[in-house]
Amino acid sequence: MNNKVELEKKSEEIPLEIHPFEPWVPAGARVLIMGTFPPQPKRWSMEFYYPNRTNDFWYMMGLIFYGDRNALLKPGSKDYDLEKIKAMLTEHHIALSDTGYMVRRLAGNASDKFLEIVEPVDFHALRERMPDLHTVATTGEKAADTLAELTGTEAPKMGKYVDTSDGLRIWRMPSTSRAYPLPLADKAAYYERLFGEDGHSGS
Numbered sequence: 262m263n264n265k266v267e268l269e270k271k272s273e274e275i276p277l278e279i280h281p282f283e284p285w286v287p288a289g290a291r292v293l294i295m296g297t298f299p300p301q302p303k304r305w306s307m308e309f310y311y312p313n314r315t316n317d318f319w320y321m322m323g324l325i326f327y328g329d330r331n332a333l334l335k336p337g338s339k340d341y342d343l344e345k346i347k348a349m350l351t352e353h354h355i356a357l358s359d360t361g362y363m364v365r366r367l368a369g370n371a372s373d374k375f376l377e378i379v380e381p382v383d384f385h386a387l388r389e390r391m392p393d394l395h396t397v398a399t400t401g402e403k404a405a406d407t408l409a410e411l412t413g414t415e416a417p418k419m420g421k422y423v424d425t426s427d428g429l430r431i432w433r434m435p436s437t438s439r440a441y442p443l444p445l446a447d448k449a450a451y452y453e454r455l456f457g458e459d460g461h462s463g464s
Contacts (some may be wrong), residue, residue: 275365277379282310284382285347290356290391292456294434295408296377296400298361307341310357311437314339317445318400318437319346324449325456326353353456358387360407362400376403384411388429397429398455401436420451 269355281299296310304313311318319341323332325348333349335342350357361378379461388394399405402416409416414431417423432455435441435448 275367278364278366280359280362280382284356284358284385284390285310285350286356286358286390287347287351287354289354289393291354291393293356293358293387293391293394293397294400295357295382295404296359297378297404297407298359298364301366304420307343308345309341309346310359312341315415315439316437317439317448320445321437321449321452322346322349324445325453330445354393356391356394358382360384360404360411374403378403378407381407381411382461383406384399395428395430396432396455398432398434398452400434401438401441402433404432420454 278298281302299305299310300313304315306312308312319333320330323334324330326332332344333342334340349355360381361376362382363378363380365377365379366375367377384405397408399408406418408414408431412429412431414423414424414425417431417433419433419435424430434451434455435443437448441448
């Protein structure tokens, strides 16, 4: 048995996981941010996107929209304020989903490098739910590559975008994982450019 067959057999022995969250689609969603897949439940601090406290996403969004990295935490706590998070996303017309719907964790962790996307999200059905959608941002390389396959486009370089033939702008943003070696303020600067140039967030 060659190595490729052995790897495929080993992969098939790993249990499949289905995405635990429904896409977050507020009324009038104009921007869709797409990661890859949530971490294992043992790493969740809430039942919502980017639930791991060691991920910079909600600290970054607090910095961008409130000027305070801790703005989306409960006062005096390290816990996320989910109601405030949802209110912020609704106010700024930001939807959330992931590019993976069914996956296998080949190394038993949250690393994209060892994540096999068995079935991607139904992007076209998701998009139909957002008639005002103009902009999509992927948070990292694997999400960018997966979305490129789904849309028949090239994955843009980091901080850049591609336009689809039907008017959608797709950006590739830096990963908000702490494993990605970029300071929080620098990550926020990339996303601020996305929101600022496209002008699709805000009231």
